[in-house]
Amino acid sequence: xxxxxxxxxxxxxxxxxxxxxxxxxxxxxxxxxxxxxxxxxxxxxxxxxxxxxxxxxxxxxxxxxxxxxxxxxxxxxxxxxxxxxxxxxxxxxxxxxxxxxxxxxxxxxxxxxxxxxxxxxxxxxxxxxxxxxxxxxxxxxxxxxxxxxxxxxxxxxxxxxxxxxxxxxxxxxxxxxxxxxxxxxxxxxxxxxxxxxxxxxxxxxxxxxxxxxxxxxxxxxxxxxxxxxxxxxxxxxxxxxxxxxxxxxxxxxxxxxxxxxxxxxxxxxxxxxxxxxxxxxxxxxxxxxxxxxxxxxxxxxxxxxxxxxxxxxxxxxxxxxxxxxxxxxxxxxxxxxxxxxxxxxxxxxxxxxxxxxxxxxxxxxxxxxxxxxxxxxxxxxxxxxxxxxxxxxxxx
Numbered sequence: 001x002x003x004x005x006x007x008x009x010x011x012x013x014x015x016x017x018x019x020x021x022x023x024x025x026x027x028x029x030x031x032x033x034x035x036x037x038x039x040x041x042x043x044x045x046x047x048x049x050x051x052x053x054x055x056x057x058x059x060x061x062x063x064x065x066x067x068x069x070x071x072x073x074x075x076x077x078x079x080x081x082x083x084x085x086x087x088x089x090x091x092x093x094x095x096x097x098x099x100x101x102x103x104x105x106x107x108x109x110x111x112x113x114x115x116x117x118x119x120x121x122x123x124x125x126x127x128x129x130x131x132x133x134x135x136x137x138x139x140x141x142x143x144x145x146x147x148x149x150x151x152x153x154x155x156x157x158x159x160x161x162x163x164x165x166x167x168x169x170x171x172x173x174x175x176x177x178x179x180x181x182x183x184x185x186x187x188x189x190x191x192x193x194x195x196x197x198x199x200x201x202x203x204x205x206x207x208x209x210x211x212x213x214x215x216x217x218x219x220x221x222x223x224x225x226x227x228x229x230x231x232x233x234x235x236x237x238x239x240x241x242x243x244x245x246x247x248x249x250x251x252x253x254x255x256x257x258x259x260x261x262x263x264x265x266x267x268x269x270x271x272x273x274x275x276x277x278x279x280x281x282x283x284x285x286x287x288x289x290x291x292x293x294x295x296x297x298x299x300x301x302x303x304x305x306x307x308x309x310x311x312x313x314x315x316x317x318x319x320x321x322x323x324x325x326x327x328x329x330x331x332x333x334x335x336x337x338x339x340x341x342x343x344x345x346x347x348x349x350x351x352x353x354x355x356x357x358x359x360x361x362x363x364x365x366x367x368x369x370x371x372x373x374x375x376x377x378x379x380x381x382x383x384x385x386x387x388x389x390x391x392x393x394x395x396x
């Protein structure tokens with residue numbers, strides 16, 4: 001068993017199952033599954049006992065040390081730390097907020113953390129938020145999930161997972177003695193068949209007409225939407241674009257904004273570069289900063305990214321009420337297959353999609369950048385009505 005104080009970097013690197021001592025009765029236990037949990041090994045009334053302090057993913061090293069020190073003091077003075085912990089009655093809401101606070105540093109964006117808590121505030125807290133943790137059972141969790149399980153199945157499944165995380169933490173930290181109540185709900189909830197949801201997309205033949213209407217608008221959001229269409233990127237990737245990400249005719253999207261979690265290079269067509277020139281000087285950092293002032297704040301406080309609703313609002317004003325910004329990726333993909341006859345691998349790479357098995361991806365080291373540049377140049381010309389000769393990018 002390794003000795004010496006643990007560090008955050010060492011904790012992150014540990015993968016082999018076992019107990020790792022931090023000192024002063026605190027251990028990190030790594031399960032065969034890879035899960036990591038803090039444990040305080042204390043002598044209580046002459047008997048060595050392990051007390052869980054919570055999972056490593058939502059209990060920081062300093063928090064585990066502090067809690068362990070408190071429990072050691074109680075045991076050293078002849079008390080029973082288990083009884084002391086039971087006196088600390090936590091409600092479900094209090095427990096959920098502790099878990100949320102602990103998980104915040106692990107999420108890629110603040111928005112995800114806000115949605116995590118907001119979903120519980122909307123659906124769980126009104127029903128079980130004020131209930132002590134040890135009084136909540138499977139039937140109570142079922143009362144939260146049943147009303148939305150069929151109608152809002154994706155949301156309900158996320159809430160189920162989040163409630164489960166709260167009880168996992170409470171059990172590990174000694175605030176819940178029974179089995180996680182979420183575990184017994186599989187047969188109590190009906191099976192909901194997933195129906196593929198397709199974003200409303202513009203037929204590729206109508207893109208030049210749409211772009212012509214977009215060009216007549218002066219708003220920064222119109223330039224941003226045009227750039228999104230020309231680059232076939234996602235709204236989140238586009239709205240966060242910074243001038244520092246542009247290098248000549250290449251835009252490098254950092255990994256933390258990509259759905260795949262991997263950096264992605266986008267070749268910029270002449271039409272996309274023209275849009276960049278048209279907005280140069282509007283933002284010092286952001287390429288397409290929000291022009292809407294925050295309520296109660298001066299207009300020029302700090303550059304902010306556009307809202308995720310800005311493109312829908314723009315298209316509604318233009319009379320295209322049945323479209324979504326994400327749908328333009330489908331439009332591009334249809335154009336690639338039906339008009340440009342682009343190689344599937346090139347088209348999917350342009351969309352930053354993962355293609356092939358793990359083995360195939362391991363050998364496919366290239367991001368097909370130069371071939372994608374040719375494709376995006378043809379797409380740019382098509383979008384503005386100057387198709388010319390579209391180069392077919394089919395297999396040899």
